[in-house]
Amino acid sequence: MPAATDGTVAVSSLSHTYGAESGEGTLALQDIDFSVAKGRFVSIVGPSGCGKSSLLMMLAGLRHPTSGEILCGGAPVKKPDPERIGVVFQEASLFPWLSARKNVEFPLSLRGVPQKVRTEKALHALELVGLKDFAERLPHELSGGMKQRVSIARGLVQDPQILMMDEPFAALDEQTRFSMGDELLRIWDETHKTILFVTHSLSEALYLSDEVLVMSARPGRIIDRIEVDLPRPRTFEVMSSPRFVELRERIWQQIRH
Amino acid sequence: MRMTPAHVRWLLLLVLLVLWEALPRAGVVPTLFLPTLSGSLLALWQDKAEYFANLLVTLNEVLIALIFACGGGVLLGLVIGASGVMRRLMLPLASSLFAVPLVVLYPLFTAWFGIGSESKIVFASVYGLLPTLLGTAAGVQTIDHHLVTVAASMGANRRQQILRVYVPATIPTVLAALRIGGALVIVGVVVAEMLTSSAGIGFLISRYRTLLDSENVFAAILLVLFLAIAFDAIVQFVERRTAGWQRSGQGTGDGASFA
Numbered sequence: 078m079p080a081a082t083d084g085t086v087a088v089s090s091l092s093h094t095y096g097a098e099s100g101e102g103t104l105a106l107q108d109i110d111f112s113v114a115k116g117r118f119v120s121i122v123g124p125s126g127c128g129k130s131s132l133l134m135m136l137a138g139l140r141h142p143t144s145g146e147i148l149c150g151g152a153p154v155k156k157p158d159p160e161r162i163g164v165v166f167q168e169a170s171l172f173p174w175l176s177a178r179k180n181v182e183f184p185l186s187l188r189g190v191p192q193k194v195r196t197e198k199a200l201h202a203l204e205l206v207g208l209k210d211f212a213e214r215l216p217h218e219l220s221g222g223m224k225q226r227v228s229i230a231r232g233l234v235q236d237p238q239i240l241m242m243d244e245p246f247a248a249l250d251e252q253t254r255f256s257m258g259d260e261l262l263r264i265w266d267e268t269h270k271t272i273l274f275v276t277h278s279l280s281e282a283l284y285l286s287d288e289v290l291v292m293s294a295r296p297g298r299i300i301d302r303i304e305v306d307l308p309r310p311r312t313f314e315v316m317s318s319p320r321f322v323e324l325r326e327r328i329w330q331q332i333r334h
Numbered sequence: 335m336r337m338t339p340a341h342v343r344w345l346l347l348l349v350l351l352v353l354w355e356a357l358p359r360a361g362v363v364p365t366l367f368l369p370t371l372s373g374s375l376l377a378l379w380q381d382k383a384e385y386f387a388n389l390l391v392t393l394n395e396v397l398i399a400l401i402f403a404c405g406g407g408v409l410l411g412l413v414i415g416a417s418g419v420m421r422r423l424m425l426p427l428a429s430s431l432f433a434v435p436l437v438v439l440y441p442l443f444t445a446w447f448g449i450g451s452e453s454k455i456v457f458a459s460v461y462g463l464l465p466t467l468l469g470t471a472a473g474v475q476t477i478d479h480h481l482v483t484v485a486a487s488m489g490a491n492r493r494q495q496i497l498r499v500y501v502p503a504t505i506p507t508v509l510a511a512l513r514i515g516g517a518l519v520i521v522g523v524v525v526a527e528m529l530t531s532s533a534g535i536g537f538l539i540s541r542y543r544t545l546l547d548s549e550n551v552f553a554a555i556l557l558v559l560f561l562a563i564a565f566d567a568i569v570q571f572v573e574r575r576t577a578g579w580q581r582s583g584q585g586t587g588d589g590a591s592f593a
């Protein structure tokens with residue numbers, strides 16, 4: 078079934094109302110339409126509370142939209158399918174009773190991957206995010222940013238065709254943020270995954286993406302689609318180029334009010 | 335060397351033991367009220383066969399009641415905690431039952447189950463079951479549901495969600511509940527034995543009391559203390575092995591016990 082194994086995403090006329098059953102609800106998402114071709118790096122930006130996390134939850138099959146359709150790899154999304162879609166959540170989402178390594182191994186153990194392979198892959202993923210030395214620590218012994226990096230390692234180790242990341246670098250300092258971004262770009266380049274990346278940082282979105290989707294304040298709609306035509310590989314200097322500044326200004330104008 | 339809280343605790347215990355020996359010996363306290371520690375230990379040693387036989391009776395009752403109280407309490411607590419309807423129906427009932435001094439009902443238990451071990455087991459099971467149930471139900475309710483979503487996103491099916499998320503997440507509260515429930519089981523058995531019975535440590539306590547044999551009363555009390563402390567140490571040991579991750583916000587992390 079080749080269709081189901083490629084990494085395209087297509088969302089059509091998706092709307093969602095929270096608490097629709099109990100009469101008056103909150104319209105969180107309205108008429109969302111977009112598609113992402115396989116292997117693209119697409120960022121979603123928008124004001125806080127506009128429904129970015131909700132949208133990812135629906136794309137990952139963790140919540141059903143009130144209306145509309147979601148296709149990933151040509152097949153409708155009904156329930157979570159970690160080989161197709163992996164999620165890195167916004168909040169710290171590590172199991173507090175498991176060490177960093179065991180947390181990263183968790184999705185593999187659900188699939189019945191043998192212990193030896195599991196440990197190997199987990200340690201490799203932790204190395205990618207710079208936490209190999211902290212593999213045996215419990216989450217409460219790690220800083221906020223370190224926990225987030227473990228979570229990223231756990232997303233990577235699942236090796237999905239589509240990786241969805243909800244503000245994964247929010248808890249990191251500027252420097253670590255960009256080096257993690259570079260690392261992510263390197264992994265993306267090697268694996269040709271489709272990446273959907275939610276962020277509050279416009280610079281980060283432009284620095285990383287092929288395309289930026291801009292959402293309005295609640296109810297969330299997609300009000301702009303920006304093709305980021307900056308050359309790759311991107312370096313730190315790209316951020317002071319006129320084109321970068323121009324695109325940043327364009328997004329800023331739309332989400333500031 | 336600095337005094338850690340553990341050192342202070344041991345020191346306090348030592349002071350207490352020394353006082354126990356010294357005060358009656360010096361005649362500050364009449365030995366009828368408080369016999370010397372050495373006298374009590376000697377009494378324990380001299381009648382060791384009788385104490386051992388009665389300890390076995392008590393231990394047997396405690397173990398069976400623990401199985402009922404803890405098993406039943408955890409099971410019912412899980413069921414009640416996980417279902418909204420059951421929670422609203424049963425929790426208020428269980429809480430108010432817990433507030434009733436069940437010991438006044440003990441005569442009823444002897445009428446129904448006789449004065450042998452059965453009545454002690456039933457009484458202590460009920461006595462220990464309620465706090466275990468309440469604690470477990472509270473633990474299930476406080477689970478972070480986001481973690482269940484996280485597991486689901488990684489493909490965990492319902493069974494895996496229960497075994498790999500709900501169970502480990504509730505272990506600390508269940509163990510805390512077990513600690514209280516188990517202690518109450520021991521109290522329940524001993525008190526029941528003291529009221530009406532023909533065997534067990536509690537029976538020895540009340541028999542020697544009527545004989546005004548303080549040394550033996552205290553010897554039996556020592557055994558009960560030993561039983562309670564041993565149980566607590568076991569639960570704490572399990573807690574340390576399985577629930578260490580919960581101690582994050584609790585400072586030094588060493589439990590408040592001598593174990």
Ligand SMILES: Nc1ncnc2c1ncn2[C@@H]1O[C@H](COP(=O)(O)OP(=O)(O)OP(=O)(O)O)[C@@H](O)[C@H]1O
Pocket residue numbers: 095096103105124125126127128129130131132167295
């Ligand atoms: N489970 C829920 N029940 C009811 N309302 C919800 C729920 N989850 C989110 N909402 C509402 O939906 C809207 C969108 O929330 P969402 O978390 O998707 O925003 P977001 O864009 O991710 O925000 P942020 O950038 O702050 O993370 C908010 O108004 C929020 O109050």
Ligand SMILES: [Mg+2]
Pocket residue numbers: 129130131167243
């Ligand atoms: Mg969000």
